[in-house]
Amino acid sequence: MGAAILGRECSGNSRESRRERLTRIVLVTEKDLERFWSKVNKTSNCWLWTSTIVRDGYGTLVINGKLVKAHRFSFALASGDPGKLRVLHKCDSPSCVNPDHLFLGAVQTPEERFWSYVTKTPKCWEWTGVLNRKGYGQFTIGSRVILAHRYSYLNAYGNLGDLCVCHHCDNPKCVNPEHLFLDTRVKNNEDCANKGRVVKGSQVGSAKLTEQDVVAIREKYARGGVLQRVLAAEYGVCQQVISKILTRQGWKHV
Numbered sequence: 001m002g003a004a005i006l007g008r009e010c011s012g013n014s015r016e017s018r019r020e021r022l023t024r025i026v027l028v029t030e031k032d033l034e035r036f037w038s039k040v041n042k043t044s045n046c047w048l049w050t051s052t053i054v055r056d057g058y059g060t061l062v063i064n065g066k067l068v069k070a071h072r073f074s075f076a077l078a079s080g081d082p083g084k085l086r087v088l089h090k091c092d093s094p095s096c097v098n099p100d101h102l103f104l105g106a107v108q109t110p111e112e113r114f115w116s117y118v119t120k121t122p123k124c125w126e127w128t129g130v131l132n133r134k135g136y137g138q139f140t141i142g143s144r145v146i147l148a149h150r151y152s153y154l155n156a157y158g159n160l161g162d163l164c165v166c167h168h169c170d171n172p173k174c175v176n177p178e179h180l181f182l183d184t185r186v187k188n189n190e191d192c193a194n195k196g197r198v199v200k201g202s203q204v205g206s207a208k209l210t211e212q213d214v215v216a217i218r219e220k221y222a223r224g225g226v227l228q229r230v231l232a233a234e235y236g237v238c239q240q241v242i243s244k245i246l247t248r249q250g251w252k253h254v
Protein backbone atom coordinates (compact mmCIF):
# COMPACT_ATOMS: atom_id res chain seq x y z
CA MET A 1 0.00 0.00 0.00
CA GLY A 2 2.76 2.40 0.96
CA ALA A 3 4.42 2.26 -2.44
CA ALA A 4 1.14 2.87 -4.24
CA ILE A 5 0.35 5.84 -2.05
CA LEU A 6 3.59 7.50 -2.98
CA GLY A 7 2.07 8.28 -6.36
CA ARG A 8 5.29 7.89 -8.27
CA GLU A 9 6.99 4.87 -9.73
CA CYS A 10 10.06 3.99 -7.83
CA SER A 11 13.26 4.51 -9.77
CA GLY A 12 15.19 1.39 -8.94
CA ASN A 13 14.76 1.78 -5.21
CA SER A 14 13.18 -0.97 -3.24
CA ARG A 15 10.20 -0.37 -1.05
CA GLU A 16 12.36 -1.01 1.98
CA SER A 17 14.95 1.62 1.19
CA ARG A 18 12.24 4.14 0.53
CA ARG A 19 10.76 3.38 3.90
CA GLU A 20 14.18 3.88 5.43
CA ARG A 21 14.46 7.23 3.80
CA LEU A 22 11.04 8.19 5.08
CA THR A 23 11.84 7.38 8.63
CA ARG A 24 14.79 9.71 8.42
CA ILE A 25 12.55 12.74 8.12
CA VAL A 26 9.99 11.79 10.70
CA LEU A 27 8.40 8.54 11.66
CA VAL A 28 5.68 8.12 9.09
CA THR A 29 2.87 5.66 9.30
CA GLU A 30 0.61 4.42 6.51
CA LYS A 31 -2.10 6.51 8.11
CA ASP A 32 0.02 9.63 7.83
CA LEU A 33 0.57 8.91 4.16
CA GLU A 34 -3.12 8.42 3.55
CA ARG A 35 -3.85 11.62 5.41
CA PHE A 36 -1.22 13.46 3.38
CA TRP A 37 -2.47 12.38 -0.05
CA SER A 38 -6.11 12.91 0.92
CA LYS A 39 -5.24 16.60 1.14
CA VAL A 40 -3.71 16.80 -2.31
CA ASN A 41 -5.70 17.78 -5.37
CA LYS A 42 -4.13 16.06 -8.38
CA THR A 43 -6.63 17.24 -10.95
CA SER A 44 -4.19 19.65 -12.55
CA ASN A 45 -0.54 19.47 -13.51
CA CYS A 46 0.33 21.00 -10.17
CA TRP A 47 -0.76 18.88 -7.25
CA LEU A 48 -2.12 21.48 -4.94
CA TRP A 49 -2.27 21.23 -1.19
CA THR A 50 -5.86 21.70 -0.05
CA SER A 51 -5.29 21.88 3.70
CA THR A 52 -3.47 24.45 5.84
CA ILE A 53 -1.48 27.02 3.85
CA VAL A 54 0.90 29.26 5.73
CA ARG A 55 1.54 32.90 4.98
CA ASP A 56 4.31 32.32 2.48
CA GLY A 57 2.02 30.04 0.47
CA TYR A 58 3.42 26.66 1.50
CA GLY A 59 1.19 23.85 2.64
CA THR A 60 1.82 22.41 6.06
CA LEU A 61 0.75 19.36 7.99
CA VAL A 62 1.47 17.96 11.38
CA ILE A 63 3.19 14.58 11.43
CA ASN A 64 3.95 13.05 14.78
CA GLY A 65 3.40 16.37 16.50
CA LYS A 66 5.90 18.08 14.21
CA LEU A 67 4.95 20.79 11.73
CA VAL A 68 6.18 19.76 8.29
CA LYS A 69 6.01 21.65 5.01
CA ALA A 70 3.90 19.67 2.56
CA HIS A 71 6.21 20.11 -0.46
CA ARG A 72 9.25 19.07 1.57
CA PHE A 73 7.36 16.04 2.79
CA SER A 74 6.40 15.11 -0.77
CA PHE A 75 9.98 15.61 -1.94
CA ALA A 76 11.22 13.38 0.86
CA LEU A 77 8.73 10.66 -0.08
CA ALA A 78 9.94 10.68 -3.67
CA SER A 79 13.63 11.37 -3.37
CA GLY A 80 14.71 11.21 0.24
CA ASP A 81 15.32 13.63 3.03
CA PRO A 82 16.38 17.07 1.76
CA GLY A 83 18.22 17.66 5.03
CA LYS A 84 19.19 21.30 5.38
CA LEU A 85 18.82 22.03 1.68
CA ARG A 86 15.92 23.98 0.29
CA VAL A 87 13.23 22.27 -1.76
CA LEU A 88 12.31 24.61 -4.58
CA HIS A 89 9.46 24.72 -7.07
CA LYS A 90 9.98 24.69 -10.83
CA CYS A 91 6.35 25.72 -11.14
CA ASP A 92 6.51 28.71 -8.80
CA SER A 93 3.44 27.47 -6.99
CA PRO A 94 4.42 27.06 -3.34
CA SER A 95 1.39 24.94 -2.47
CA CYS A 96 2.22 22.39 -5.20
CA VAL A 97 3.47 19.03 -3.94
CA ASN A 98 4.00 17.30 -7.30
CA PRO A 99 7.48 15.78 -6.87
CA ASP A 100 8.16 16.34 -10.58
CA HIS A 101 7.89 20.07 -9.92
CA LEU A 102 10.30 20.04 -7.00
CA PHE A 103 14.04 20.23 -6.95
CA LEU A 104 16.77 20.61 -4.44
CA GLY A 105 18.49 23.96 -4.20
CA ALA A 106 21.49 25.17 -2.29
CA VAL A 107 20.84 27.68 0.45
CA GLN A 108 20.56 30.99 -1.37
CA THR A 109 20.96 34.45 0.01
CA PRO A 110 17.80 36.55 -0.17
CA GLU A 111 19.49 38.64 -2.85
CA GLU A 112 20.30 35.62 -5.03
CA ARG A 113 16.77 34.42 -4.61
CA PHE A 114 15.43 37.86 -5.51
CA TRP A 115 17.30 38.03 -8.82
CA SER A 116 16.27 34.48 -9.69
CA TYR A 117 12.76 35.91 -10.08
CA VAL A 118 13.81 38.70 -12.42
CA THR A 119 13.94 38.64 -16.21
CA LYS A 120 16.00 41.48 -17.63
CA THR A 121 14.83 42.92 -20.93
CA PRO A 122 16.76 45.76 -22.62
CA LYS A 123 14.35 48.15 -20.95
CA CYS A 124 12.52 46.90 -17.89
CA TRP A 125 13.63 44.20 -15.50
CA GLU A 126 10.46 42.27 -14.90
CA TRP A 127 9.49 40.39 -11.79
CA THR A 128 8.39 36.85 -12.64
CA GLY A 129 7.40 35.82 -9.11
CA VAL A 130 4.19 36.45 -7.23
CA LEU A 131 2.31 39.67 -8.02
CA ASN A 132 -0.11 41.43 -5.75
CA ARG A 133 -3.55 42.33 -7.00
CA LYS A 134 -2.28 45.66 -8.27
CA GLY A 135 0.42 44.03 -10.38
CA TYR A 136 3.40 44.77 -8.12
CA GLY A 137 5.93 42.05 -7.48
CA GLN A 138 6.02 40.56 -4.02
CA PHE A 139 9.14 39.13 -2.48
CA THR A 140 9.10 37.10 0.70
CA ILE A 141 11.96 37.06 3.16
CA GLY A 142 11.17 34.74 6.02
CA SER A 143 7.71 35.73 7.12
CA ARG A 144 8.03 39.26 5.78
CA VAL A 145 6.59 40.29 2.42
CA ILE A 146 8.17 43.26 0.68
CA LEU A 147 7.22 44.79 -2.66
CA ALA A 148 9.83 43.67 -5.19
CA HIS A 149 10.52 47.15 -6.59
CA ARG A 150 11.04 48.46 -3.04
CA TYR A 151 13.48 45.67 -2.35
CA SER A 152 15.35 46.48 -5.55
CA TYR A 153 15.52 50.17 -4.69
CA LEU A 154 16.69 49.40 -1.18
CA ASN A 155 19.32 47.06 -2.53
CA ALA A 156 20.64 49.60 -5.04
CA TYR A 157 20.45 52.85 -3.10
CA GLY A 158 20.15 51.94 0.54
CA ASN A 159 17.68 53.01 3.12
CA LEU A 160 14.42 54.50 1.93
CA GLY A 161 12.64 54.88 5.24
CA ASP A 162 8.94 54.55 4.75
CA LEU A 163 8.83 56.66 1.60
CA CYS A 164 7.12 55.55 -1.54
CA VAL A 165 9.12 54.06 -4.42
CA CYS A 166 7.66 54.97 -7.81
CA HIS A 167 8.24 53.85 -11.40
CA HIS A 168 9.38 56.15 -14.20
CA CYS A 169 8.40 53.41 -16.62
CA ASP A 170 4.82 52.86 -15.41
CA ASN A 171 5.46 49.13 -15.29
CA PRO A 172 4.58 47.89 -11.79
CA LYS A 173 6.42 44.61 -12.42
CA CYS A 174 9.67 46.42 -13.17
CA VAL A 175 12.49 46.24 -10.61
CA ASN A 176 15.19 48.01 -12.64
CA PRO A 177 16.66 50.44 -10.09
CA GLU A 178 17.23 52.98 -12.86
CA HIS A 179 13.49 53.10 -13.45
CA LEU A 180 12.70 53.73 -9.82
CA PHE A 181 12.64 56.89 -7.81
CA LEU A 182 11.69 57.92 -4.35
CA ASP A 183 8.67 60.10 -3.84
CA THR A 184 9.74 62.16 -0.88
CA ARG A 185 6.24 63.43 -0.22
CA VAL A 186 4.40 60.19 0.16
CA LYS A 187 4.84 57.67 2.89
CA ASN A 188 4.74 54.09 1.83
CA ASN A 189 1.48 52.36 2.46
CA GLU A 190 2.73 48.89 1.55
CA ASP A 191 1.40 49.64 -1.90
CA CYS A 192 2.57 52.65 -3.83
CA ALA A 193 -0.56 52.70 -5.95
CA ASN A 194 -2.60 53.43 -2.86
CA LYS A 195 -1.10 56.81 -2.45
CA GLY A 196 -3.63 58.54 -4.70
CA ARG A 197 -6.12 57.49 -2.09
CA VAL A 198 -3.93 58.19 0.91
CA VAL A 199 -3.01 61.68 -0.18
CA LYS A 200 -6.49 62.89 -0.77
CA GLY A 201 -6.75 66.41 -1.96
CA SER A 202 -4.74 69.52 -1.27
CA GLN A 203 -5.98 69.62 2.32
CA VAL A 204 -3.30 67.08 3.11
CA GLY A 205 -0.25 68.99 4.26
CA SER A 206 2.24 67.24 2.01
CA ALA A 207 0.15 67.46 -1.16
CA LYS A 208 1.87 69.17 -4.05
CA LEU A 209 -1.17 69.40 -6.22
CA THR A 210 -4.15 71.67 -5.89
CA GLU A 211 -7.66 70.98 -7.06
CA GLN A 212 -7.00 73.34 -9.98
CA ASP A 213 -3.95 71.29 -10.96
CA VAL A 214 -6.03 68.15 -10.98
CA VAL A 215 -8.63 69.72 -13.24
CA ALA A 216 -5.87 70.96 -15.53
CA ILE A 217 -4.17 67.56 -15.63
CA ARG A 218 -7.41 65.86 -16.61
CA GLU A 219 -8.07 68.45 -19.31
CA LYS A 220 -4.57 68.24 -20.76
CA TYR A 221 -4.71 64.48 -20.87
CA ALA A 222 -8.19 64.47 -22.39
CA ARG A 223 -6.96 66.73 -25.21
CA GLY A 224 -4.51 63.96 -26.05
CA GLY A 225 -0.91 63.91 -27.20
CA VAL A 226 0.58 64.07 -23.72
CA LEU A 227 1.98 61.15 -21.82
CA GLN A 228 1.23 60.53 -18.15
CA ARG A 229 4.97 60.52 -17.57
CA VAL A 230 5.26 64.02 -18.99
CA LEU A 231 2.42 65.29 -16.84
CA ALA A 232 4.03 63.67 -13.81
CA ALA A 233 7.29 65.48 -14.51
CA GLU A 234 5.49 68.77 -15.16
CA TYR A 235 3.68 68.65 -11.83
CA GLY A 236 6.54 67.06 -9.94
CA VAL A 237 4.61 64.01 -8.88
CA CYS A 238 4.87 60.33 -9.38
CA GLN A 239 3.27 58.82 -12.46
CA GLN A 240 0.95 56.69 -10.36
CA VAL A 241 -0.51 59.87 -8.91
CA ILE A 242 -1.35 61.05 -12.44
CA SER A 243 -2.77 57.65 -13.27
CA LYS A 244 -4.99 57.72 -10.19
CA ILE A 245 -6.17 61.21 -11.05
CA LEU A 246 -7.03 60.21 -14.61
CA THR A 247 -8.84 57.03 -13.61
CA ARG A 248 -10.53 58.92 -10.78
CA GLN A 249 -9.24 56.51 -8.20
CA GLY A 250 -7.60 59.49 -6.60
CA TRP A 251 -8.92 63.04 -6.22
CA LYS A 252 -12.43 61.70 -6.66
CA HIS A 253 -13.79 64.79 -5.04
CA VAL A 254 -12.55 67.05 -7.85
Ligand SMILES: [Zn+2]
Nearest residue numbers: 046091096101
Ligand atom coordinates in the same frame (compact mmCIF):
# COMPACT_ATOMS: atom_id res chain seq x y z
ZN1 LIG B 1 3.54 22.50 -9.59
Ligand SMILES: [Zn+2]
Nearest residue numbers: 124169174179
Ligand atom coordinates in the same frame (compact mmCIF):
# COMPACT_ATOMS: atom_id res chain seq x y z
ZN1 LIG C 1 10.96 49.71 -15.99
